[in-house]
Amino acid sequence: MEGLLAQAKKVAAEAEVFVVSIEETSVEFEANRLKHIQSKETTTVALRLIRQGRIGYAVSTRLEDRHKLVKIAAETAQFGMLARFHFPHRTTYPQVEVFDPGVESIAIAEMIRLGEGLIASVTRHTPDIVCEAGVTKAVTSVRILNSEGGQATYRQSTFGLGIRGNLIYDTDMLFVGDIEISGHPLPESGVVAGRVIQQLELAKNQASVTTRKLPVIFTPRGVASTLISPLMAAFNGKIVQEGASPIGSRLGQQVFSKKLNLADDPKLAYRPQSRPFDDEGVPSQHTPLIQGGAVTGFLYDLQTAALANTQSTASGSRSGGGLPAPAPSAFVIAQGDTTFDEMVQDIKEGLVIEALMGAEQGNILSGVFSGNVLLGYKVESGKIVGRVKDTMVSGDIYQLLNEIIAVGSDARWVGGHLKTPSLYCPGLSVASKK
Amino acid sequence: MPTKEIAQELAKTLKGFDADYIEAHLEETETSHLTYRGKELESIGRSSSVGGNIRALVKGGWGFVSFNHLDELRGKVELAVREARLAGNEKSRLAEVEPVVDIVPGGADKNPASIPLAEKKKLLDEYNEIVWRTPKLQTSIITYGDGYKKTIFLNSEGSYIEQERADITLRLHAIATEGSDVQQAGLSIGSRGDFEAISGLHQQIQEKVEHAVALLKAPQVKGGEYTVVLDPVLAGVFVHEAFGHLSESDFIYENDRLYQIMTLGREFGLRELNIIDDPTLSGLRGSYKYDDEGVLATKTYLIWEGKLVGRLHSRETAAKMKEEPTGNARAVNYHYPPIVRMTNTYIEPGRASFDDIIGDIREGIYAKNWYGGTTSMEMFTFSAAEAYMIRRGRIAEAIRPVVLTGNVFTTLKNIDAIANDLDMNQGGGCGKGEQVPLPVSNGSPHIRIRRCLVGGK
Structure with a gap:
């Protein structure tokens, strides 16, 4: 890395080398049986430089490509954006616990045992179900070095356990599933199995809904598949800067229900999105985005922050090997005090949405969505009576999140990016095929 | 050592293992991208990647190892076979296919990576100008990406195939706003490496941009x-x-x-x-x-x-x-x-x-x-x-x-x-x-x- 940086400094005013290496092993089950064992090693080397005031960029899989990286980065700098920032100096970083050596040392045999146990629990409940499952462990190493003296490194462990089950009767198909991810090894699969079994129980009967406006409870998975993509876009400093976020000009204003609180938090211990610094070497921070329904912040990387005349929120992220851009680390919606059962009991006729398909395909910036209920239940007189099918729902996330009736006391992680409770909202348009 | 020689060396290695089937892929890729957000070229970059994988089948179970470093490939084959053995618990079954030795040239595929960045930028600048001429348009995102990939496939049955492919994509989103209403329209075009296919879209882009603005007035249909x-x-x-x-x-x-x-x-x-x-x-x-x-x-x-x-x-x-x-x-x-x-x-x-x-x-x-x-x-x-x-x-x-x-x-x-x-x-x-x-x-x-x-x- 030092060699690459030294060479880059010869052609540029400032330079930065970013190297990320991932070692991942996964055990995968198909049709209830062990099928694949995979090991993946990936290295990405990115060189970013500021040359004659402009940003140049090159990516490779090998540090040895020193000469080529410098040449390409210098070439792209002719056309690159004007740099409005300097690479960060050496600094101190918050202590964020993200590495458990126990993940690295967990044996493949143990991962197989976990996956088999998970499938056994689910098939014991519903013998006809056909499951795919996966158990994955990964260790990621991140290193940053820049010409301004900045240097930083961390190692991160993640362990994941997921299952997707498919149950077919004639041409009727039911899909259930869940996933759990942690920075620690997961010692057992009971939590994931329990959630899947609950889905199977609730979906045992079928129910139909009428085409009209109905109250709705989004479970944590339902929140993830319906409401989160538009929010991630709306709080992205870059979209705000462009004037394309519907809440971009409403900092400090009440936009959402007073019951809603949202933050971006990369400092939570042993979470897969946590880190001591972002992909530009800026120390991690907790960023409140919605407090009591008011918009309190947006997410910025160095360049976007400079353009918006503010500070980076340590949200520089390099997904897919590209230049850093603002992105949330982990969205955390604070839990409330209403239990899921209390929400259900409050509904005369309504829906519980566990998974919505297609909501993210539309114009997510506007907040208006439509989706097909992949897994959802009908509520009648305070009870879940069965699964709904061939049902489409449409709404506006800004209206829904402004009119929240209750925030659940059941906050949990959905994958790595989101911790949320169930949310209970008054009216969602429902269209159903008869 | 060039990838081709590594592949020929690897072909011999694959045959000496106790597995029902083993295959390898080696790949070299060059890509470039340009992204406009709003008036400015936001990101421009090029990348190159070298990597490969080994996949082994033993008793119906698959082992798979992927990597960026093409050294010590024997060890990687050993790991894939070991993994496959752990996963396997039935009879391996693969449809019979005659082994093939073939070198498929890129053919009509031009290497879009060889087109100077300045030329790509010039075209996108023209498109972006159309976007910015349109009133009520808040912003736009234009993403251009191209890639050129050479792959070598080999397996324990004696196949050895070299193939090349080029790919180009162009996406444009025009975003119009009025108050807190945000509407988008766009287009998405791709080609098998032919830059001409994404040139000359000026008229189409003009129409899409105007459509984004028109949507601000359009009603939403009843479900x-x-x-x-x-x-x-x-x-x-x-x-x-x-x-x-x-x-x-x-x-x-x-x-x-x-x-x-x-x-x-x-x-x-x-x-x-x-x-x-x-x-x-x-x-x-x-x-x-x-x-x-x-x-x-x-x-x-x-x-x-x-x-x-x-x-x-x-x-x-x-x-x-x-x-x-x-x-x-x-x-x-x-x-x-x-x-x-x-x-x-x-x-x-x-x-x-x-x-x-x-x-x-x-x-x-x-x-x-x-x-x-x-x-x-x-x-x-x-x-x-x-x-x-x-x-x-x-x-x-x-x-x-x-x-x-x-x-x-x-x-x-x-x-x-x-x-x-x-x-x-x-x-x-x-x-x-x-x-x-x-x-x-x-x-x-x-x-x-x-x-x-x-x-x-």
């Missing part, structure tokens, strides 16, 4: 069932999502109940309905000579005269279902093993004209272009980027983009008219599991669907 006419682009997405994924045999081969649903001969649609997957068409983004298991690509009829007649296979699914391999095992890159994927999937043209199709619709929706689509096999959704009401047999006012949904088993039967104007859409990228975006193309003539569920107020 419910409508007669819907799909343009070739959206009908292509529909055939890919609603039916195509269901014909991928890796979903079916170990799921008895799904297999019963997908019995060959089952009636799916009207007699005029023919659906085809064909990687042998020349110059499309889903085209190739050999798939990523070294199997020769073939044209596969999925639906013929409304009946299910075929499906897409890897060597393993073909053997287990006792059908012929079709050469549809593809991997998005060397980080992943090949899985069953579509290539160029389309509905064959019928006889009706567009006017015939809309002529007798009293009230319906004309849906055009795509935002995206997804499927759970039985149910699917796909979203139009443009939509208009059809009133008394004519295209009427623009409405906000719609999301259409349905159940594959009823919706395909509800197609009651197929036009004669087949067009292939090159702008798509298909996702399955983590493997996204895989270059594919979809196509169709205009089609009419009765009683299609549309989301709305």
Whole structure:
């Protein structure tokens, strides 16, 4: 890395080398049986430089490509954006616990045992179900070095356990599933199995809904598949800067229900999105985005922050090997005090949405969505009576999140990016095929 | 050592192991991208990547090892075999395929990486200027990407295949705002490395940008069932999502109940309905000579005269279902093993004209272009980027983009008219599991669907 940086400094005013290496092993089950064992090693080397005031960029899989990286980065700098920032100096970083050596040392045999146990629990409940499952462990190493003296490194462990089950009767198909991810090894699969079994129980009967406006409870998975993509876009400093976020000009204003609180938090211990610094070497921070329904912040990387005349929120992220851009680390919606059962009991006729398909395909910036209920239940007189099918729902996330009736006391992680409770909202348009 | 010599060395190594089958992929890729957000060129960069993988089969279990470093490959083969042995617990079955030694030149594929960045930037600057001339337009995102990939495939049966492919994509989103209302319109175009295919789009871009602004005034449709006419682009997405994924045999081969649903001969649609997957068409983004298991690509009829007649296979699914391999095992890159994927999937043209199709619709929706689509096999959704009401047999006012949904088993039967104007859409990228975006193309003539569920107020 030092060699690459030294060479880059010869052609540029400032330079930065970013190297990320991932070692991942996964055990995968198909049709209830062990099928694949995979090991993946990936290295990405990115060189970013500021040359004659402009940003140049090159990516490779090998540090040895020193000469080529410098040449390409210098070439792209002719056309690159004007740099409005300097690479960060050496600094101190918050202590964020993200590495458990126990993940690295967990044996493949143990991962197989976990996956088999998970499938056994689910098939014991519903013998006809056909499951795919996966158990994955990964260790990621991140290193940053820049010409301004900045240097930083961390190692991160993640362990994941997921299952997707498919149950077919004639041409009727039911899909259930869940996933759990942690920075620690997961010692057992009971939590994931329990959630899947609950889905199977609730979906045992079928129910139909009428085409009209109905109250709705989004479970944590339902929140993830319906409401989160538009929010991630709306709080992205870059979209705000462009004037394309519907809440971009409403900092400090009440936009959402007073019951809603949202933050971006990369400092939570042993979470897969946590880190001591972002992909530009800026120390991690907790960023409140919605407090009591008011918009309190947006997410910025160095360049976007400079353009918006503010500070980076340590949200520089390099997904897919590209230049850093603002992105949330982990969205955390604070839990409330209403239990899921209390929400259900409050509904005369309504829906519980566990998974919505297609909501993210539309114009997510506007907040208006439509989706097909992949897994959802009908509520009648305070009870879940069965699964709904061939049902489409449409709404506006800004209206829904402004009119929240209750925030659940059941906050949990959905994958790595989101911790949320169930949310209970008054009216969602429902269209159903008869 | 150049990749080619490493591959030849590796070919010898593969034969000395106690496994039912071993294959290797080595890959070199060059890419470049330019992204405009708003007036400025936001990101420009180039990348190069070298990597590979080893996949081994022992007693029906697969081991897979991927890597960026091409040294110590023997150790990686050993690891893949060890993993496969841990996973295996039955008999390995792969469809018989003659070993192939072939070097497939890039052919018509030009290397888009060799076009100077300045030339690419000049074209995109012109497009961006069109965007910024339009009043009420808030911002735009233009993404250009190209890639050139050389792959070497080899296996323990003696196959050795070199292939090259070039790929270009151009996406444009125009974003118009008024108050807190945000509307978008865009286009997505791809080609098999031909830069000309994305040049000269000035007129089209002008129209899309104006459409984004017009949407601010457009009403949202009321949700419910409508007669819907799909343009070739959206009908292509529909055939890919609603039916195509269901014909991928890796979903079916170990799921008895799904297999019963997908019995060959089952009636799916009207007699005029023919659906085809064909990687042998020349110059499309889903085209190739050999798939990523070294199997020769073939044209596969999925639906013929409304009946299910075929499906897409890897060597393993073909053997287990006792059908012929079709050469549809593809991997998005060397980080992943090949899985069953579509290539160029389309509905064959019928006889009706567009006017015939809309002529007798009293009230319906004309849906055009795509935002995206997804499927759970039985149910699917796909979203139009443009939509208009059809009133008394004519295209009427623009409405906000719609999301259409349905159940594959009823919706395909509800197609009651197929036009004669087949067009292939090159702008798509298909996702399955983590493997996204895989270059594919979809196509169709205009089609009419009765009683299609549309989301709305």
